[in-house]
Amino acid sequence: MSPAAAWTIIRISIAERLVYRGDFALSTLMRFLPIVTQVFLWAAVFSALDAAGRPAEVAGFSYHEMIAYYLLTMVARAFSSMPGLASGIARDIRTGAVNKYLIQPVDMLQYLLLHRIAHKLVYYSIAIGPFALVFLLCRGFFPGWPDAEVLFAFAASLIMAFLLGFFLESTLGMIGFWFLEVNSLLFVYMLFAFFFSGHMFPIDMLPAGIAEIVRLLPLQYLAYFPAAVFLGKVSGPQLWQSLAVEGVWIVFLAVSGRIAFARGVRRYGGYGG
Amino acid sequence: MTAAIEIKGLTKSFRVYQKPEGLRAAVAGLFRRRYRHVEAVRGIDLTVAPGEFVAFLGPNGAGKTTTLKLLSGVLTPTAGEARVLGHIPWRRENAYRRRFALVMGQKNQLWWDLPAAESFRLHQHLYSLPRDEFERTRDELAEMLSVAHLMQQPVRELSLGERMKMELIAALLHSPEVLFLDEPTIGLDVVAQHNIRAFLRDYQQRRGVTIVLTSHYMNDVAALCRRVVMIGQGRIVYDGALDGIVERFGGHKVVTLHVSESWSAGLLRGLGELLSFEPPRARLRVGRADVPVVLQRILAAGQVLDLSVEDPPLEEIVAAWFSAERSAAAALSGGGERGEGEA
Numbered sequence: 193m194s195p196a197a198a199w200t201i202i203r204i205s206i207a208e209r210l211v212y213r214g215d216f217a218l219s220t221l222m223r224f225l226p227i228v229t230q231v232f233l234w235a236a237v238f239s240a241l242d243a244a245g246r247p248a249e250v251a252g253f254s255y256h257e258m259i260a261y262y263l264l265t266m267v268a269r270a271f272s273s274m275p276g277l278a279s280g281i282a283r284d285i286r287t288g289a290v291n292k293y294l295i296q297p298v299d300m301l302q303y304l305l306l307h308r309i310a311h312k313l314v315y316y317s318i319a320i321g322p323f324a325l326v327f328l329l330c331r332g333f334f335p336g337w338p339d340a341e342v343l344f345a346f347a348a349s350l351i352m353a354f355l356l357g358f359f360l361e362s363t364l365g366m367i368g369f370w371f372l373e374v375n376s377l378l379f380v381y382m383l384f385a386f387f388f389s390g391h392m393f394p395i396d397m398l399p400a401g402i403a404e405i406v407r408l409l410p411l412q413y414l415a416y417f418p419a420a421v422f423l424g425k426v427s428g429p430q431l432w433q434s435l436a437v438e439g440v441w442i443v444f445l446a447v448s449g450r451i452a453f454a455r456g457v458r459r460y461g462g463y464g465g
Numbered sequence: 466m467t468a469a470i471e472i473k474g475l476t477k478s479f480r481v482y483q484k485p486e487g488l489r490a491a492v493a494g495l496f497r498r499r500y501r502h503v504e505a506v507r508g509i510d511l512t513v514a515p516g517e518f519v520a521f522l523g524p525n526g527a528g529k530t531t532t533l534k535l536l537s538g539v540l541t542p543t544a545g546e547a548r549v550l551g552h553i554p555w556r557r558e559n560a561y562r563r564r565f566a567l568v569m570g571q572k573n574q575l576w577w578d579l580p581a582a583e584s585f586r587l588h589q590h591l592y593s594l595p596r597d598e599f600e601r602t603r604d605e606l607a608e609m610l611s612v613a614h615l616m617q618q619p620v621r622e623l624s625l626g627e628r629m630k631m632e633l634i635a636a637l638l639h640s641p642e643v644l645f646l647d648e649p650t651i652g653l654d655v656v657a658q659h660n661i662r663a664f665l666r667d668y669q670q671r672r673g674v675t676i677v678l679t680s681h682y683m684n685d686v687a688a689l690c691r692r693v694v695m696i697g698q699g700r701i702v703y704d705g706a707l708d709g710i711v712e713r714f715g716g717h718k719v720v721t722l723h724v725s726e727s728w729s730a731g732l733l734r735g736l737g738e739l740l741s742f743e744p745p746r747a748r749l750r751v752g753r754a755d756v757p758v759v760l761q762r763i764l765a766a767g768q769v770l771d772l773s774v775e776d777p778p779l780e781e782i783v784a785a786w787f788s789a790e791r792s793a794a795a796a797l798s799g800g801g802e803r804g805e806g807e808a
Contacts, residue, residue, distance in 0.1 A: 197590035204576065204583050211578040211619075292574050294539045295567050297559040298591050458541050461479055 193302055201303060205310030217318055224322050227266070231330075234258045251396040257423060258394075259333040263326065264419035265391055270319065271350045272357035272389075272414040274308065278381075281365025282374040285460070294457065301362060301449060308358055338422060345431055349418040352438050356413050359445035366449060369456025390416025396425075410441040467551070469643055469675040470513035470536065475545035477506040477531055505531040507699035508545065513677065515642075518669050520690035521679040524787040528699040529679040533645045536677070537567040549643055563592055566636035570648035574632060575620045581631040582616040585638060592639035599638060606634045610664055626657030633664070646678040650685055662688045683780045695783075697790045707779070715782040718756055720749045722763065723771040736762055745770065750777075 209216065238255040242248050248255060281304070284290040293300035338346070364381060367374050386392055389411040395403055406412060417434065420426045426434055483499040506528040513519055521529040534540045536547060538554035538561070547554060552561035575584040589599040607613040610630040620628060629649065636644070649665070650658040666689055669676055680686055686693060687707060695703035695710070703713060720737065723745045733739050736759055737749040751759045756774060763769060776782075 194590060194593060197587075197593075200587050200590045204579065204587055207583065208576060208578055288572065291534075291539050291567075291569075291572070294557060295537055295562065296588075296591055297562040460540070 193299065197298075198302075198306055201306040202310045202313075205307045206314055209311055209314040216314075220315065220318050221322060223319075224326060227263070227326060230262050231259055234262070251394055252425075253394055253396070256333045256335075259330065260335075260423060261394055261419050263330055263333070264422050265415040267323070268350060268353050268415045268418040269391060270315070270323075271312070271418075272353035274357050274361040277304070277308065277358070277361040278365035278378050279375060281362060282368030282372075282378075285365075285368040285456070286372050290460070300453065301446075304362060305358060312354065335423075338424060342421060342424065342427070342431075345435065346418060346422045348435060349413070349421050349438070352435070352442060353413055353415075353418055355442050356410060356438060356445065359442060359449055360410065360414075363445055363449040363452055366452035366456050369452070369460055385411050385414065388412070389414040390419070394420075410438070410445070413438045413441065467515075468512045468548075469515040469517070469550060470511065470677070471546075471548045472509055472511040472536075473546045475506055475509045475532070475535060475547050476504070476543045477528075477535060477540060478502050478504040478543045504699050506535065506542075509696075509699075509701055511694065511701065511704070513675060515675055516673040517692060518676045518690045519678070519692045519694060520686040521677065521694050521696055522686060522783065523679075523696035524791060527696045529696050530647055531699075532696070533567065533647050533677065533679060537565065537645055538562070539567075563639060564641060565643040565645065566639070566641040567645040568632055568636045568647065568649055570629065570646075570651040573620070573628070575628070575635060577621050578619055580617045581620055581623075581634070584620070584631075584635055585616075588635055588638045594639060602638055602640065603634065606637055609667065610634065610660070626653050626660070629653060629657070629661060630664075633661070637668070640672070642674055644674050644676045646676060646680075648680055649678065650680065650682055658682065658684070665689060683783060687779060695786075697787075702790075710779065711776045711782060714786045715777055716753055717750050717777060718753055719775050719777050720751050720756070720759065720763070721773045721775070722747050722749070722769050725768040725770065727767050732766060736766070 234255060237250070238248055238258070241250075250258065253261060281290075290300070292298075293303065337343070364378065365374070367377065371377070387398075388395065388406045388409060391414070395406050395412055395416050398406060417426070417438070421431060479502070480500045481503050483501055505526075509528075509532060521532065523529050531540065535542050536549055536554050538557045541555040550561065550564050552558060552564075554561065575581055576587075585599075585603055588594075589596070594602075604613065607616060610633065612627055612630045612634070615623060615627055615631075620631065623631065633649070646665075650661050653661065662685060665676070665678075668674070669689075676689075678685065678690065691706060693703070693705065693707050693710060694701055703710060705713075719740070724733075724747060725745070728744075728747070730739065730742050733742060733747050733749065737751040737755070740748040740750050742748075749759075760772075760774070763772070
């Protein structure tokens with residue numbers, strides 16, 4: 193695809209996103225509400241521990257670290273979450289809208305990636321205000337700015353979280369070529385992702401056996417890993433090694449998505465009309 | 466001159482899950498699924514020369530749209546070969562995709578919430594069209610279809626007819642050499658249908674593109690296509706001129722006469738199958754071979770003020786053929802089926 197075509201897709205996707213800007217801005221702001229409940233929840237947990245005379249630490253996280261962790265996973269999810277990607281692909285397969293990627297000289301995965309980049313850019317431009325405010329108000333929970341190396345790794349982990357999320361969900365959406373109704377399957381995936389990505393709580397809190405399995409899965413890179421990097425829970429050679437493993441996962445999922453698409457199209461029924 | 470489209474033995478069958486009715490059957494279906502093989506296209510052979518305007522005619526489910534989808538690479542065939550402009554469609558090479566277009570009357574390919582101009586701009590870049598060439602083509606097409614003033618309006622706010630025109634422009638921006646049109650006038654009012662038809666005829670004559678069209682409206686076909694391919698149950702049953710259909714499938718002529726008051730319905734019934742009798746006008750259906758004899762008997766029977774002999778309307782012939790086809794299919798227990806299987 194030519195750079196001009198790529199830019200046009202991004203530009204048009206942004207324009208499309210801005211059509212319903214009111215609805216979009218409201219839903220963006222609403223996402224910040226759960227922060228308040230989370231802060232109160234962990235405050236209650238840690239004060240109970242304190243009252244019982246137990247060490248004020250859960251799975252190696254202090255109260256302040258836990259809140260910082262939660263806020264950082266929100267940043268990670270802002271990169272890795274792909275609302276409507278998998279279900280959108282499955283819907284396009286079911287309704288036959290996928291035809292246009294077969295007829296026109298455009299690659300579906302490239303197109304969707306650019307489309308998603310555009311959506312993320314619009315999201316960040318609106319969400320950056322509330323994010324800045326929340327971090328400013330909660331700055332007391334953070335130990336301070338990490339060094340340049342960690343900041344660089346953190347930035348890399350966010351961009352890679354975006355790519356991993358995209359290729360994971362787009363590959364899941366391809367299941368629509370085999371099973372027309374994939375929503376319940378996607379629901380199960382979302383449930384697993386919620387717990388095992390570290391979005392709900394740090395994966396260190398999981399029972400030892402399960403935590404070990406979860407560390408072998410790519411889901412941790414969607415939320416846990418960037419936050420752990422920022423808080424210095426992963427450091428030294430282990431940090432770069434983990435990033436390399438994440439890179440391998442991204443390539444693996446991108447290739448899987450391509451193979452699934454190529455095979456899916458062969459058995460595709462071209463539904464509708 | 467080589468053919469624009471060449472098809473040999475093209476076949477496509479689908480496996481369709483038979484969803485059972487009722488809860489118990491649905492649960493059983495989780496374990497043993499019943500499938501039906503539907504042969505949508507069964508061994509089609511067809512050659513279309515460059516610059517031809519061909520119509521696919523046939524009842525719903527005859528295989529017209531499936532054939533168009535095979536030719537545009539949306540579907541991969543079960544067996545057989547096809548080449549369009551020398552390309553195998555289902556390889557979906559960009560070199561081929563830049564040379565053809567498919568317009569589906571029931572599908573929207575434009576960005577719903579944005580003005581059509583934005584979708585056109587995207588097409589310019591996807592098809593790598595030079596800017597001035599793109600703008601010239603766009604403005605020329607918008608002019609021909611008289612929608613230049615609507616290009617900045619969100620597509621969702623256009624009428625169905627206006628949207629169809631925009632779809633056509635989007636499909637023609639890259640000046641395709643082959644154009645597939647699936648029901649381009651479906652759901653449009655008579656005026657809009659007429660406009661689209663006039664445009665297509667004009668455009669085809671100017672550019673000499675090869676067009677394959679499917680339509681339910683005989684008017685579309687009669688106005689546009691010299692060659693008609695009739696498809697029934699996945700096979701080609703007729704390939705030739707439109708007029709030929711009348712000779713091949715229309716075994717009757719319609720005799721219309723204006724008669725004096727002395728004529729009765731009983732007298733008319735003796736001459737042929739009486740279609741209608743609203744004095745002084747009567748319409749009779751007469752076998753082709755019997756026409757000369759019947760005319761002599763009419764003139765001998767009494768005073769006739771006016772008389773004409775015509776072929777029945779094409780629409781009627783095709784409709785009669787379609788329904789005959791359908792009942793034949795029903796007699797063979799369910800159309801394009803070929804046995805049931807479990808998987």
